[in-house]
Amino acid sequence: MKILEIEGGKTLSGTVRISGAKNSAVALIPAAILSDEKVTICNVPEITDIDALCEILNHLGAQVKRASESIVIEANGMKNKAIPASMSKKLRASYYFMGALLGKYGKVKMRFPGGCSIGTRPINLHLKGFEALGAKILEEDNCYLIEAEKLHGANIYLDTASVGATINIMLAAVKAKGKTVIDNAAKEPEIVNVATLLNNMGAKITGAGTSTIKIQGVSSLGGCFHEVIPDRIEAGTYLILGACCGNHVKIDNIIPGHLEALTSKLEEAGVEMEIGADFIIVSKPEHPKAIQVRTQPYPGFATDLQQPLTAFLTLCDGKSKIDETIWENRFMHVPYLNQLGADIRIKNQTATIKGPTELVGTTVVATDLRAGASLVIAGLMAEGITKITNVEHILRGYEQIVEKLTNIGANIKEREI
Numbered sequence: 001m002k003i004l005e006i007e008g009g010k011t012l013s014g015t016v017r018i019s020g021a022k023n024s025a026v027a028l029i030p031a032a033i034l035s036d037e038k039v040t041i042c043n044v045p046e047i048t049d050i051d052a053l054c055e056i057l058n059h060l061g062a063q064v065k066r067a068s069e070s071i072v073i074e075a076n077g078m079k080n081k082a083i084p085a086s087m088s089k090k091l092r093a094s095y096y097f098m099g100a101l102l103g104k105y106g107k108v109k110m111r112f113p114g115g116c117s118i119g120t121r122p123i124n125l126h127l128k129g130f131e132a133l134g135a136k137i138l139e140e141d142n143c144y145l146i147e148a149e150k151l152h153g154a155n156i157y158l159d160t161a162s163v164g165a166t167i168n169i170m171l172a173a174v175k176a177k178g179k180t181v182i183d184n185a186a187k188e189p190e191i192v193n194v195a196t197l198l199n200n201m202g203a204k205i206t207g208a209g210t211s212t213i214k215i216q217g218v219s220s221l222g223g224c225f226h227e228v229i230p231d232r233i234e235a236g237t238y239l240i241l242g243a244c245c246g247n248h249v250k251i252d253n254i255i256p257g258h259l260e261a262l263t264s265k266l267e268e269a270g271v272e273m274e275i276g277a278d279f280i281i282v283s284k285p286e287h288p289k290a291i292q293v294r295t296q297p298y299p300g301f302a303t304d305l306q307q308p309l310t311a312f313l314t315l316c317d318g319k320s321k322i323d324e325t326i327w328e329n330r331f332m333h334v335p336y337l338n339q340l341g342a343d344i345r346i347k348n349q350t351a352t353i354k355g356p357t358e359l360v361g362t363t364v365v366a367t368d369l370r371a372g373a374s375l376v377i378a379g380l381m382a383e384g385i386t387k388i389t390n391v392e393h394i395l396r397g398y399e400q401i402v403e404k405l406t407n408i409g410a411n412i413k414e415r416e417i
């Protein structure tokens with residue numbers, strides 16, 4: 001078993017270069033199979049979620065070449081085979097093969113995807129979208145057979161602005177006959193990144209980044225070169241870390257506009273930042289103040305940053321509150337922060353953090369990806385040694401986390417026990 005061992009209490013300084021966005025790359029890779037030609041995607045993060053998607057591509061017989069941060073995918077020799085549970089359960093985003101294979105072949109068979117246990121994570125809106133496009137769905141023992149004689153355009157209203165459903169419906173609709181309109185679509189930057197890839201391949205998508213996306217179906221898609229946007233959640237995690245224990249930590253290679261909800265909340269707490277065109281420099285403030293945060297779909301405060309932010313709020317003077325409105329089980333980091341010395345209570349979907357509290361190292365468990373990130377930050381703040389188990393969750397989403405933290409002066413090691 002791998003663990004992270006952190007000796008905390010150090011002031012960190014230097015530059016962290018942010019990688020390509022996990023939640024974009026995991027959709028761009030399945031999207032690429034819709035092309036009949038070669039698709040090159042660069043700035044792909046080297047994380048285990050991407051390894052898992054490449055395993056699925058290999059299983060389907062697509063040609064995949066990976067060289068450092070780029071992936072070249074050629075899908076013309078591919079076969080439409082069922083994706084076994086052993087592959088789909090490794091990550092949530094394997095569900096993008098539902099939309100992509102349905103769009104390419106009119107048929108897909110796969111098991112329900114896996115991913116972090118942060119809520120029930122239904123896919124009813126994805127399925128409703130596929131049905132509206134003309135597909136029939138058979139579900140047995142968590143295995144989905146989705147099939148359409150012919151996909152056709154449709155007007156689809158999403159009851160919740162779901163990131164996954166918006167992208168999956170775009171993937172299924174790009175080659176459908178006629179026009180599809182997705183209303184109450186999610187507006188996350190990752191959706192814009194996926195629509196841009198599809199348009200570069202020859203699709204006709206407008207409105208991505210707004211709540212109405214229009215897709216005019218095309219008969220074929222070609223090759224292209226595309227870049228993954230910087231990871232706003234990785235950037236936000238390091239920004240929060242800089243506010244907890246940094247002295248001039250530069251978060252580089254980012255799009256600061258994607259982080260506005262976080263930077264305005266950090267400012268409210270008293271954190272001073274220098275915000276440049278593609279970087280933010282941050283230091284730990286002297287006496288940060290308690291704040292209230294409510295997670296919301298983009299451009300609201302990202303649920304994925306709620307867990308890392310909780311570690312910072314233990315430093316703030318007064319009672320901070322976090323309302324989690326997206327996932328019903330996203331406070332699993334809290335008992336472990338309390339074991340480190342935090343004073344956090346949870347009632348329904350609200351966490352109340354009383355601060356400031358001093359943290360002291362102990363052994364804790366990364367129950368999911370962003371819970372793990374929260375515990376890494378807390379471990380770096382805490383006096384003494386913190387050991388974090390279930391590290392594989394963290395490695396699914398943070399490229400070279402040990403190297404990046406070591407470069408800014410952290411004492412962190414990955415160990416096999």
Ligand code: EPZ
Pocket residue numbers: 023024026092093116118119120121122123124125126127160161162163164165186233303304325326327369370397
């Ligand atoms: C994406 O998950 C991200 N994952 C999540 O990041 C992120 O937390 C989430 O969006 C919200 O921002 C990826 O992009 C791979 P949703 P997704 O569909 O697409 C409800 C991380 O840490 N819903 O936008 O699965 C759902 O229950 C991960 O990197 C339905 O009711 O999220 C939730 O309350 C964790 N029916 C809300 O919508 C559906 O069919 C938003 O979910 C789909 C969703």
